[in-house]
Amino acid sequence: MTDEAFTPALGRLAPTFFYDGVVALTRERRWRGLVVRFAAPRAGEVVVDVGCGTGSLGRLLSTVEPGARIVGVDPDPEVLAIARRKTEAVEWRVGRGDALAGMLGPDMADVVVSSLVLHQCPMAVKRSILRAMGEVLRPGGRLVIADYGLQRTRVMRLAFRTVQFADGRADTQPNADGVLPGLIAEAGFRDVAEAAVVPTVTGSISVYTANWG
Numbered sequence: 220m221t222d223e224a225f226t227p228a229l230g231r232l233a234p235t236f237f238y239d240g241v242v243a244l245t246r247e248r249r250w251r252g253l254v255v256r257f258a259a260p261r262a263g264e265v266v267v268d269v270g271c272g273t274g275s276l277g278r279l280l281s282t283v284e285p286g287a288r289i290v291g292v293d294p295d296p297e298v299l300a301i302a303r304r305k306t307e308a309v310e311w312r313v314g315r316g317d318a319l320a321g322m323l324g325p326d327m328a329d330v331v332v333s334s335l336v337l338h339q340c341p342m343a344v345k346r347s348i349l350r351a352m353g354e355v356l357r358p359g360g361r362l363v364i365a366d367y368g369l370q371r372t373r374v375m376r377l378a379f380r381t382v383q384f385a386d387g388r389a390d391t392q393p394n395a396d397g398v399l400p401g402l403i404a405e406a407g408f409r410d411v412a413e414a415a416v417v418p419t420v421t422g423s424i425s426v427y428t429a430n431w432g
Contacts, residue, residue, distance in 0.1 A: 250365045250417045251276055253426045254332055255283050257414055258363045262286025264329035267355060269316045269348065270336030274302025274309065280332070281308040290323065292316065317347035320354040328355045334365040335424075338394040339386045345393070349406035358432030362408055368416070368425030369397030379422030395422070403429050 260266050260280055264287045268277045271291030281289045289309045293299050299311050314322045316336065331352045337345045352362060370376040376395065383391045403411045408429035415426040 247275070250415075250424050250426060251279055251334065253415050253417070254334060254363050254365045255279055257426060257428050258330050258332050258361060260284040260287040260289075260330060264288070265290065265327060266330040266332065267292060267319065267323065267328045267352075268309075269319065269331060269333040269352060271302060271309075271311070272298050272335070274299075274305045274311070276332065276334055277302065277309040277311075278306040281306060290328075292319065292322070317344060317351050319351040323355055325354050326357045328360060329357060330361045330363070331356055332363045332365075336366065337364065337399065338367045338382065338391050341390050342393060342398075345399075345402055346406065349402055349408075353407050353431055356431040360431040362403070362427075362429040362431060364399070364403070364427045365424055366399065366427075367391065367394045367422050368399055368413065368427070370395040370422050371416075375418060375423045378420055381421045399425070399427060403427060407431070 254276060258266065258280065260283065262284060266280055266287050266289050268280070268289065268291045271277050271293045274291060277289050277291040280287065285308070290312060291302060291309050292312045292314045294313065294315045296313055299313060302311050312322065337348065340348065356362070367379065367382060370379050379395055400411050400413060408431055411427065411429040413425050414428045417424045
C-alpha cells in the first residue's frame with residue numbers, strides 16, 4: 220500500500236480532531252473494556268495495538284498493566300500526535316498494519332489488539348494486516364479485535380449506514396456480512412471466536428479472539 224492509501228480515522232464524516240467525541244457514541248467504554256479483558260496483559264508482556272488511532276486503547280492497556288510494554292502503531296501522524304498528548308507510557312510508532320514484522324521484528328509480541336481498523340480496509344488489505352499480526356506474535360500469542368462485524372438485525376444494518384457513508388460501502392460491507400472470523404482463521408489463527416457483540420448507534424461492534432501457533 221502507498222502512504223496515501225489508508226482511510227483517515229473518521230473517513231469522510233469529519234476531521235480527525237472530532238474522532239474521540241464521535242467514537243464515544245459507539246459505547247466505547249464497553250467494547251474497549253472487553254478488549255482489555257480478553258487481551259489480559261501481564262507484566263513483562265509486549266502488546267501491539269495495530270491502528271492505534273488517538274491512543275485511547277493503548278492508554279487503557281498501560282493503565283491496567285503498567286508492567287507490560289505497549290506499542291501503538293498507526294500510519295497517520297495526525298492521530299499519533301493526539302495519542303502522544305494522552306500518555307507517554309506507550310511507544311507510539313508511525314507505520315502500517317500490513318508491515319508490522321519489518322518495523323517491529325517477527326515473533327516479538329505476546330498480544331496483538333486492534334479496534335475499528337479492518338472495516339475501513341479493502342479485502343486484500345484486511346488479509347495482509349491479519350497475516351502481519353500473526354508474523355509479529357510469538358507462538359501461543361493472543362489476538363483481540365474489536366470491529367464492526369455481522370450486522371444481524373435490520374436496526375443494526377440501518378445504523379451501520381452511517382459507517383458506510385464515512386468509510387465507503389465497498390470496504391465496509393464484507394464486515395457487515397460477517398467475513399472477519401473466516402479471514403482471521405485463513406490468516407493462520409486458531410480458536411477463532413466472536414466473544415462479544417456490542418450494539419451501538421452506528422451498528423454492532425464484535426469482539427473477536429484467537430490464538431496464534
